[in-house]
Amino acid sequence: MSVLIDGLQYANWSEQIFRQLKEGGVDAVHATITYHETFRETVLNIEQWNRWFEAYPDLIFQGSTAADVKLAQETGRTAIFFGSQNPSCMEDDIGLVEVLHKLGLRFMQLTYNNQSLLATGCYEAEDSGLTRMGREVVAEMNRVGLVVDMSHSGERSTLEAIEHSARPIAITHANPASWHPALRNKSDTVLRALAETGGMLGFSIYPHHLKGGGDCALEDFCSMIARMIDVMGPDHIGIGTDLCQEQPDSVVDWMRMGRWTKRMDYGEGSAAAPGFPPMPSWFSDNRDFGNISSGLRAVGLSDDEVGRVMGGNWLRFFEESFGAQAAGTKVDTRVAQ
Amino acid sequence: MSVLIDGLQYANWSEQIFRQLKEGGVDAVHATITYHETFRETVLNIEQWNRWFEAYPDLIFQGSTAADVKLAQETGRTAIFFGSQNPSCMEDDIGLVEVLHKLGLRFMQLTYNNQSLLATGCYEAEDSGLTRMGREVVAEMNRVGLVVDMSHSGERSTLEAIEHSARPIAITHANPASWHPALRNKSDTVLRALAETGGMLGFSIYPHHLKGGGDCALEDFCSMIARMIDVMGPDHIGIGTDLCQEQPDSVVDWMRMGRWTKRMDYGEGSAAAPGFPPMPSWFSDNRDFGNISSGLRAVGLSDDEVGRVMGGNWLRFFEESFGAQAAGTKVDTRVAQ
Numbered sequence: 175m176s177v178l179i180d181g182l183q184y185a186n187w188s189e190q191i192f193r194q195l196k197e198g199g200v201d202a203v204h205a206t207i208t209y210h211e212t213f214r215e216t217v218l219n220i221e222q223w224n225r226w227f228e229a230y231p232d233l234i235f236q237g238s239t240a241a242d243v244k245l246a247q248e249t250g251r252t253a254i255f256f257g258s259q260n261p262s263c264m265e266d267d268i269g270l271v272e273v274l275h276k277l278g279l280r281f282m283q284l285t286y287n288n289q290s291l292l293a294t295g296c297y298e299a300e301d302s303g304l305t306r307m308g309r310e311v312v313a314e315m316n317r318v319g320l321v322v323d324m325s326h327s328g329e330r331s332t333l334e335a336i337e338h339s340a341r342p343i344a345i346t347h348a349n350p351a352s353w354h355p356a357l358r359n360k361s362d363t364v365l366r367a368l369a370e371t372g373g374m375l376g377f378s379i380y381p382h383h384l385k386g387g388g389d390c391a392l393e394d395f396c397s398m399i400a401r402m403i404d405v406m407g408p409d410h411i412g413i414g415t416d417l418c419q420e421q422p423d424s425v426v427d428w429m430r431m432g433r434w435t436k437r438m439d440y441g442e443g444s445a446a447a448p449g450f451p452p453m454p455s456w457f458s459d460n461r462d463f464g465n466i467s468s469g470l471r472a473v474g475l476s477d478d479e480v481g482r483v484m485g486g487n488w489l490r491f492f493e494e495s496f497g498a499q500a501a502g503t504k505v506d507t508r509v510a511q
Numbered sequence: 512m513s514v515l516i517d518g519l520q521y522a523n524w525s526e527q528i529f530r531q532l533k534e535g536g537v538d539a540v541h542a543t544i545t546y547h548e549t550f551r552e553t554v555l556n557i558e559q560w561n562r563w564f565e566a567y568p569d570l571i572f573q574g575s576t577a578a579d580v581k582l583a584q585e586t587g588r589t590a591i592f593f594g595s596q597n598p599s600c601m602e603d604d605i606g607l608v609e610v611l612h613k614l615g616l617r618f619m620q621l622t623y624n625n626q627s628l629l630a631t632g633c634y635e636a637e638d639s640g641l642t643r644m645g646r647e648v649v650a651e652m653n654r655v656g657l658v659v660d661m662s663h664s665g666e667r668s669t670l671e672a673i674e675h676s677a678r679p680i681a682i683t684h685a686n687p688a689s690w691h692p693a694l695r696n697k698s699d700t701v702l703r704a705l706a707e708t709g710g711m712l713g714f715s716i717y718p719h720h721l722k723g724g725g726d727c728a729l730e731d732f733c734s735m736i737a738r739m740i741d742v743m744g745p746d747h748i749g750i751g752t753d754l755c756q757e758q759p760d761s762v763v764d765w766m767r768m769g770r771w772t773k774r775m776d777y778g779e780g781s782a783a784a785p786g787f788p789p790m791p792s793w794f795s796d797n798r799d800f801g802n803i804s805s806g807l808r809a810v811g812l813s814d815d816e817v818g819r820v821m822g823g824n825w826l827r828f829f830e831e832s833f834g835a836q837a838a839g840t841k842v843d844t845r846v847a848q
Binding site for chain 1 (some may be wrong): 671
């Protein structure tokens with residue numbers, strides 16, 4: 175039986191949204207739990223999730239392994255897998271990688287738009303690739319089973335992460351730049367390298383990543399996915415809606431500006447359109463995944479292909495990615511000079 | 512009357528060293544109080560300094576403005592000016608720049624060897640210059656009167672900091688790479704740009720920055736300074752000994768590795784010489800500044816030039832640098848795209 179997995183959401187979570195997940199038959203979601211929050215602040219966010227898990231045990235539970243996706247399906251609930259969109263949660267401390275994995279973090283972006291201690295974000299003028307610390311941290315993420323996510327990173331950093339990582343990486347929420355040339359979307363060079371190394375792309379429905387923005391037609395989105403099967407093959411693509419349902423615009427300000435500037439930064443928006451953009455009519459909440467499945471069939475995907483895109487591929491990736499690296503992997507004891 | 516100012520020390524401070532400062536007639540020292548420590552950890556270090564200021568009021572006090580150098584001289588004490596060798600103390604929070612200045616921080620390096628959120632350190636393979644956040648933070652440091660120190664930064668980042676900063680910057684402890692080509696030493700291009708914009712170089716006596724290491728002769732060191740007057744002029748050079756007196760080797764491990772790697776990094780050292788290197792015979796503690804003055808006279812500097820190098824230039828720089836930026840300076844309200 176096929177599974178339904180969303181590769182990224184950052185909703186303003188509530189009982190209503192948890193019920194919509196169930197109604198929509200979503201078996202698992204990679205949920206962003208932190209952006210620029212420090213470790214301690216991230217733990218506060220985890221505490222909030224723990225309260226939700228305690229309050230709504232019939233709707234959601236925390237996902238740790240791929241087996242939890244099947245458990246969610248069997249029990250009619252949604253498994254929530256934690257992720258971070260910036261490495262702020264690990265601060266400057268490589269020891270926090272293992273601690274965060276133990277707390278359930280399964281994805282961590284090396285950057286969010288700007289330069290981080292690890293790599294370069296897609297909004298910097300220059301991308302210098304993985305830093306000295308970045309190479310150390312990727313190896314540590316590989317060791318414990320924390321997935322490297324390069325959704326918001328620059329081209330060179332993304333290619334270097336793909337090359338340097340001993341395990342497949344993910345771009346959980348982005349689209350091909352060949353379809354819509356936004357800074358956040360990815361080149362075919364990146365997407366081919368990603369697929370060739372066993373990585374995963376989650377197609378985004380965030381309007382700034384769509385050709386035509388919120389007016390993008392479902393058919394256009396699904397045709398793009400069909401074309402990307404030609405580029406990347408059918409096994410390394412999924413959905414990563416980037417659904418930021420019911421978030422106030424103060425949240426997009428935090429995402430864009432964190433604490434790094436005292437001035438206004440509009441990110442993907444503009445002075446004329448500073449807030450969250452309106453979603454396409456065919457995807458406004460978790461009950462709308464059926465529109466995407468239907469759309470994919472309408473542009474010619476087989477049932478098998480639709481199943482892979484809607485969750486089968488993410489499930490395989492979860493199976494391969496969340497456990498500790500095989501023992502006996504060679505470990506250098508000195509930093510490369 | 513001339514003053515004696517050391518542009519950087521990181522001793523294992525004690526009553527004995529405070530007495531040596533007095534005995535050596537040192538009027539002011541820029542003391543590193545933090546490397547990779549977070550804001551809260553830096554405040555703990557400040558608390559330790561507060562205990563020392565309370566315990567030894569006849570020897571030391573906290574320096575805030577250039578006037579404190581004169582006060583120190585008049586009262587036979589040493590003014591301690593705080594500095595950080597990495598921006599870890601401000602974490603990812605531009606608002607901490609003003610807070611740290613209020614607590615007395617007067618110098619902050621944008622990087623310590625590795626990539627930071629602000630700029631690139633001299634040990635990274637690629638230097639991408641000031642980051643988006645780096646440009647914001649330099650402007651904020653300019654506003655409040657916190658000096659940009661690029662001692663451990665890469666070439667491009669240093670040049671961009673000189674260009675971007677509205678106020679003169681410092682390289683508090685380094686030597687010319689034309690004399691000793693260590694990664695930490697600076698090109699004549701950088702040093703000329705530094706001097707032309709009113710900045711300051713402090714000549715380092717840390718053995719890894721010296722031609723011949725700890726065996727470097729006093730005459731060789733002083734001849735290099737004399738030559739640099741030809742390159743930079745007599746007004747933009749001083750001393751920045753980088754004296755790490757009586758520090759255990761565990762401290763150099765912290766300086767080099769912080770929390771960014773689990774593996775050994777020898778920094779400027781090597782597996783054969785992992786710890787702090789032995790100092791030259793002519794400078795082992797704060798009572799030895801007279802050797803440098805004598806050495807400078809011996810290679811032909813005038814009394815006036817010696818006075819500038821030994822403290823006069825740093826005093827002028829302190830006068831210009833530690834106060835708030837002139838009111839009415841134009842402030843952009845949006846991040847440059």
